[in-house]
Amino acid sequence: MLYHFYEWNHAALAPLRAVADVTKLLYTNPLNPVSHTEVGRTVAAFAELFERTTRVYGKPEFGLDETVVKGMRVPVAERVVLDKTFCRLLYFDRALPEGRPRGPRFLIVAPMSGHYATLLRGTVEALLPYADVYITDWVDARTVPLAAGRFGLEDYADYVIEMLRFLGPDTHVIGVCQPAVPVLMATAVMEAAEDPAAPASMTLMGGPIDTRINPTAVNKLAKERGLDWFRDNVTMPVPFPHAGFGRLVYPGFLQLSGFMAMNLDRHLIAHKDFFLHLVKNDGDSAEKHRVFYDEYNAVMDLTAEFYLETVDRVFIQHLLPKNEMPYRGGRVDLTKIRRTALLTVEGENDDISGVGQTAAAQTICSSIPEDRRAHYVQPKVGHYGVFNGSRFRAEIAPRIVDFALTHGAAGVAARAARGEAPGGEAGAN
The missing domain is CATH 3.40.50.1820 (Alpha/Beta hydrolase fold, catalytic domain)
Known part of the structure; x- marks a missing residue:
């Protein structure tokens, strides 16, 4: 049931992510005078942070050309x-x-x-x-x-x-x-x-x-915990409409949650710094955060x-x-x-x-x-x-x-x- 709730929650947030995307585009558009102010950058930073923390990340590319x-x-x-x-x-x-x-x-x-x-x-x-x-x-x-x-x-x-x-x-x-x-x-x-x-x-x-x-x-x-605890609490069937519907898996989002919890303070500080980098228009530092978390947040089921x-x-x-x-x-x-x-x-x-x-x-x-x-x-x-x-x-x-x-x-x-x-x-x- 937890997997289903995760999927429903992601679907429910989809309209809000769309609004956040539009807001970011509006407040980062150079034709918008507000985008050149700290207020504009703050709004855009809030929008991007919300979108990134509620997104399901897809499989990255190696990109080694x-x-x-x-x-x-x-x-x-x-x-x-x-x-x-x-x-x-x-x-x-x-x-x-x-x-x-x-x-x-x-x-x-x-x-x-x-x-x-x-x-x-x-x-x-x-x-x-x-x-x-x-x-x-x-x-x-x-x-x-x-x-x-x-x-x-x-x-x-x-x-x-x-x-x-x-x-x-x-x-x-x-x-x-x-x-x-x-x-x-x-x-x-x-x-x-x-x-x-x-x-x-x-x-x-x-x-x-x-x-x-x-x-x-x-x-x-x-x-x-013992094996029974893991079997009862962290394995669950893949929900519809995924191709693996019904297969018992250890979901990637649970693994990611565990990794995050191990160093929660470090991740919170990283996201706070990302927000401040965006407000200060420090593009290089913000991009390093994006690159790392685009990889780190991309997870798969086992x-x-x-x-x-x-x-x-x-x-x-x-x-x-x-x-x-x-x-x-x-x-x-x-x-x-x-x-x-x-x-x-x-x-x-x-x-x-x-x-x-x-x-x-x-x-x-x-x-x-x-x-x-x-x-x-x-x-x-x-x-x-x-x-x-x-x-x-x-x-x-x-x-x-x-x-x-x-x-x-x-x-x-x-x-x-x-x-x-x-x-x-x-x-x-």
């Missing part, structure tokens, strides 16, 4: 190379000159945790100058008809396996936040089967591998089975670090991972995946040789700073690229030709 490779600006074309029911695989095709090496091949597994894959725009942008980049573009569950079937945690791992096989050997997989778990699952399953398409390296960033370590507010909530299985198996039972994660009638055996190199990255101030939770993969993946593993903690960044921002571009992205070059086929072959040991990567510690 070009990149710079070795000082040369090259066009980038975004293409769908694999289209699945719950996910599209996107490829950012760089128009490199003939003969120019393309660099390592990365599969970025984006979080399916409420936001769209475009939340990782900065991650993709930072890697494009050095590598071929693919990313999972998850589909909003409320747009998937009920007849398409379920999508749970094991299905997620199957999707990662299928994409790795599609891309072929010598692919480097990156799991950002929540996907660290299914990426580990997929890699272990492929290694156990001696699949030649198992990733050459695996980078896990800010992921909940073992949430018993340094638990955050998110982790504590899962333990305190299938209820995926959400509940993740809460239960990852945050309540901690099955992965216990080596008890179920998969297709058996168990995921992380000790089978031997050939895939492992890089774990954490943020010093991460309040979603605490320091040590991702590094736990280094312990439970006990069969990976020491010269094929590395761990890095980025100082002075929170959760989003692990995969976005200036420190990510300057300090984390180069480590990821270097790790892939070190453990990819080209790097291994080059070292073998020089008679060097198989491991050893610069810039990771």
Whole structure:
């Protein structure tokens, strides 16, 4: 019923949003003398703030049309190379000159945790100058008809396996936040089967591998409430007339509400500052607010089975670090991972995946040789700073690229030709 109320409320506010739009246009029109006064800018600011805080935000675009490779600006074309029911695989095709090496091949597994894959725009942008980049573009569950079937945690791992096989050997997989778990699952399953398409390296960033370590507010909530509370209170059927009518989901608007509540004072201050920037005619500062919240407020629904299985198996039972994660009638055996190199990255101030939770993969993946593993903690960044921002571009992205070059086929072959040991990567510690 809550989902229906949310939809009704949005529909009821539509006329008021239209009035707010017209008011903003009227009081920002340069032909209107009042628009050049503080009174006019104040009215326009109130109108825009109302419209933006009551709007349902659509899926953003990546908008990455070009990149710079070795000082040369090259066009980038975004293409769908694999289209699945719950996910599209996107490829950012760089128009490199003939003969120019393309660099390592990365599969970025984006979080399916409420936001769209475009939340990782900065991650993709930072890697494009050095590598071929693919990313999972998850589909909003409320747009998937009920007849398409379920999508749970094991299905997620199957999707990662299928994409790795599609891309072929010598692919480097990156799991950002929540996907660290299914990426580990997929890699272990492929290694156990001696699949030649198992990733050459695996980078896990800010992921909940073992949430018993340094638990955050998110982790504590899962333990305190229990699975039944989440099933009864935060999963609900998609209302008519959406294509996924009747499908049980964890709605994106609930996830967004949770994120907002965690740092409510910060968001209130940001909106107050946005209003003041508009009144002061500080267009640059106001635009930065728009860009951030256009992305932050754009959310998607998750299938209820995926959400509940993740809460239960990852945050309540901690099955992965216990080596008890179920998969297709058996168990995921992380000790089978031997050939895939492992890089774990954490943020010093991460309040979603605490320091040590991702590094736990280094312990439970006990069969990976020491010269094929590395761990890095980025100082002075929170959760989003692990995969976005200036420190990510300057300090984390180069480590990821270097790790892939070190453990990819080209790097291994080059070292073998020089008679060097198989491991050893610069810039990771």
